[in-house]
Amino acid sequence: MTMSPNPSSLSPAMVRRAIFSSVLGNGLEWFDFLIYAYFSKIIAQVFFPAGSGFLSLMLTLATFAIGFVVRPFGGIxxxxxxxxxxxxxxxxxxxxxxxxxxxxxGLTPGYAHIGLAAPALIVFARLLQGLSVGGQFATASAMLVEYAPPGRKMFYGSFNMTAQSFALLLSSGTGYLLTTQLTHAQLVAWGWRVPFLCGALAGPIGFYIRHRVAESPEFVELRAHEGKPPRVSLRQFLRDNGRAALCAMGVIAVGAATNYVWHSYxxxxxxxxxxxPLAVALRGAFFCGVLNLFLFPLAGRLMDRYGAYRLFYPVTIAWMACAYPLFVYVVAAPSAERLFVAQVIATVFLAAMSAGHPGMLATLFPVRSRSSGVALSYNVAVTLFGGLAPFTITGFTRLTGSSLTPAFYLIFAGLFSLVLVAATRRGHRDADDRRLASPRSPAA
Structure with missing residues (x-):
């Protein structure tokens, strides 16, 4: 049974266990998503055979997007x-x-063996995963922030983003080994399944660890203060937290677009x-995963020191200014070296924008509606600007014939974020007040 000690009795070991258990699921989520993206062409061959390679790929990317469409519902x-x-x-x-x-x-047979049941099972798996991960980021972020001492909420929250970096490192490394050590026929036959089967092993391990983690201190205090589980209707939530939810969507949009463009698409x-070759992108992604293991915690510390929103505006504007030249640089003379430089630059900006996402979002909402608030805003923004990014960009690239479509997509996402956050200034002012307030306040 999950333990729920008094917050003051939590040991350093319990805090470390809470951090690890909170980020493990987020890492598994990203590992699965990235592996799906890396092997999208092979998955298209196995499950979505069509007369046109483009159509087959679009069906695969549409299935990728389906998992995001249901995320807001699962998140709520x-x-x-x-x-x-x-x-x-x-x-x-x-x-x-x-x-x-x-x-x-990982276990579903291909179209050649069971016909239409194969893509149907893959779609079902994506739906189940989308419903599950809809609450993952939000609940893990709430757990981390509620365990964090005053003045370190952005740093603690940044570990949720570090988990994504570790997943990027692991998935790109696995993908690189498989694509370089196996033939194409071996990859199609069984190689692409290996990462999914290995990723599933994290489930029982994570369940065991999480089952031994104390409940969030702030949640325990809220329960002790109110005496019964809080009941919050959707109407009441929107009335009390609608502005904060819009602010949270603005915070997430540009980071989600950047993340999925540079790591998935x-x-x-x-x-x-x-x-x-795909291996070129995977090598760069692997290095960026290593780099972000250090950049996310560093950026989280800087946000705690100088203010997350004070850094949000200049970093976003600088990224919008760099996005187009960066793609022009790569497209003008495609090479492994130029792509690597671009990936590293994008990674630095991504860390500066996204390290504070868990802390920024969690501190926008009170404890009694924190998980549902973060889940709703995060999943809507990630679905629109992240999960649909590969499908949307591929379609517009086909329509316009321009290889620079991703750059315009990132600029639009940045503009959307700036406008929405600026229009909901009260939301992040409340968050700053709440972040500086005593963590002993049940309503905080």
Missing amino acids: LLGLYADRMGRSRALSLIIMSMAASTLLM MAVYVERQLHL
Whole structure:
């Protein structure tokens, strides 16, 4: 049974265990998503055969996007569960469901063996995963921020982003080894399944660890203060937190677009637009994963010191100014060296923009509706600007014939973020006040 000690009795070991268990599921989520993107062309061959390679790829990317379309619904349901029953219980449920969907992806026979049942099962796996991970980022972010001492919430929250970096490192390294050591026939036959089967093993391990983690201190205090599970209707939530939710969507949009363009879509872009080997993109992604292991915590510390929103505006504007020249630089003379330089620059900007996302979003909402608030805003923004990015960019690139479409997409996302956050200034002012308030306040 999950332990729930008094917050003052938490040991350093318990805090470390809470951090590890909170980020494990986020890492598994990203590992699965990135592996799917890296092997999208092979998955298209196995499950979505069509007369046109473009059509087959679009069907695969559409399936990738489906998992994001249902994320807001899963986020709301699991967020409400986490706000009523506790962060630890919700995270245990989420990781087992994620592991089941990942296992299904790895075990489903191809179209040649079971016909239309094959793509149907893959779509079902993506739906299940989308519902599960809808609450993952939000609940893990709430757990981390509620364990964090005053003045270190952005730093603690940044570990949720560090988990994504580790997933990038692991998935790109796995993808590179498989694509360089196996033949194409071996990859199609069984090689692409290996990462999914290995990823599913994290489920039982994560469940065991999370089952031994104390409940969030702030949630325990809220429960002790109110005496019963809080009930928050969607109407009441929107009335009390609607402005904060819009601010959170603005915070997330540009980071989500950048993340998915440079880490998910890049696998498709490198092969179809730059005509370079997939291994070139994977090498760069692996190095960027290593780099972000250090950049995210560093950026989190800087945000705690100088203010997350004070850094948000100049970093976003600088990234918008660099996005177009960066793609022009790569497209003008495609090479492994130029792509690597661009990937590193994009990674630095991504860390500067995204390290504070967990802390920024979690501190926008009160404890009683924190998981559901972060889940709703995060998943809507990630679905629109992240999950749909590969599908949208591929379609517009085909329509316009321009290899610079991703740059315009990133500029639009940055403009959207700046306008929405600026229009909801009260939202992040409240967050700054709440972040500086005593963590002992149950309503904080």
